[in-house]
Amino acid sequence: MMIPFTKMHGCGNDYIYINCFENKIENPEALSKDISNRHFGIGGDGIVLICPSDVADAKMRMFNIDGSEGKMCGNAIRCVAKYVYDNDIVRKETLHIETLSGLKKIELHIENGKMKSATVDMGQAILEPFNIPIVVKDQTMQVNYPITIEDHTYSITPVSMGNPHGVIFSDDIHLLDLPTIGPKFEHHPMFPEGVNTEFIQIENRNVIQMRVWERGSGETLACGTGACAAVVASVLNGYCDKNTDIHVKLIGGELIIRYTADTVYMTGPATTVFTGLIDWSK
Numbered sequence: 001m002m003i004p005f006t007k008m009h010g011c012g013n014d015y016i017y018i019n020c021f022e023n024k025i026e027n028p029e030a031l032s033k034d035i036s037n038r039h040f041g042i043g044g045d046g047i048v049l050i051c052p053s054d055v056a057d058a059k060m061r062m063f064n065i066d067g068s069e070g071k072m073c074g075n076a077i078r079c080v081a082k083y084v085y086d087n088d089i090v091r092k093e094t095l096h097i098e099t100l101s102g103l104k105k106i107e108l109h110i111e112n113g114k115m116k117s118a119t120v121d122m123g124q125a126i127l128e129p130f131n132i133p134i135v136v137k138d139q140t141m142q143v144n145y146p147i148t149i150e151d152h153t154y155s156i157t158p159v160s161m162g163n164p165h166g167v168i169f170s171d172d173i174h175l176l177d178l179p180t181i182g183p184k185f186e187h188h189p190m191f192p193e194g195v196n197t198e199f200i201q202i203e204n205r206n207v208i209q210m211r212v213w214e215r216g217s218g219e220t221l222a223c224g225t226g227a228c229a230a231v232v233a234s235v236l237n238g239y240c241d242k243n244t245d246i247h248v249k250l251i252g253g254e255l256i257i258r259y260t261a262d263t264v265y266m267t268g269p270a271t272t273v274f275t276g277l278i279d280w281s282k
């Protein structure tokens, strides 16, 4: 079957977007595994289905490279907003998008009739161990919990932004061997549903640097939910402040995160790269 797709990215976190207002995808898990491959497929960090919703302007489903479904994706939700706006599916500057972790409200920033960037109300950070989920004895919030990987004990701050994250602070994140240590965090028994791991270097109270190892996709150039989790963990650790714009410098770009009493706001760009047609059946 011929499947039309659009390649888009947010800060270099690239997915293959499929318009499911017009196309029906029977087996998104297998499709994601095949076409995300950078040598034998289109190439991407996974696929995102843009679907009709009964309760919002659109519904998003995202699948990692390994075919697993993620409950939320910060970079993808901005691209979904851009897709529905730029393609005249929903021409509104405030959108609601349904995800597996609930409805999210998005304010679009428009230039010359196209969406350039957006601010997403990402919802509250979840810190209770049972809801992240993490396996620990004490069911209260955990900050800098010890976790041993390859004979080295790290301090991890677990945060859910609708999907599980673990945040680690380091003096030089560029020296870390993520392909070796990343999978060990991802599959550690402390995280029964796996984890996206963020490695953070503090520049100052308003600027942090981040690398990420994503559950199901490996190292990506950016992670929106991860940047939110990183700022929440930085506030919990006393490195940054609430109600302040924190610039998160990722390998592929920059996101601005604001952690307030009620929610976490994420502002960042969304870019369309190309459209195409792929012949795929399974």
Ligand SMILES: N[C@H](CCC[C@H](N)C(=O)O)C(=O)O
Pocket (backbone or CB within 6 Å): 013, 064, 069, 070, 071, 072, 073, 074, 075, 076, 163, 164, 196, 214, 215, 216, 217, 220, 222, 223, 224, 225, 226
């Ligand atoms: N890159 C995404 C997150 C994908 C999360 C996915 N890897 C999972 O939770 O399984 C973001 O911008 O928020």
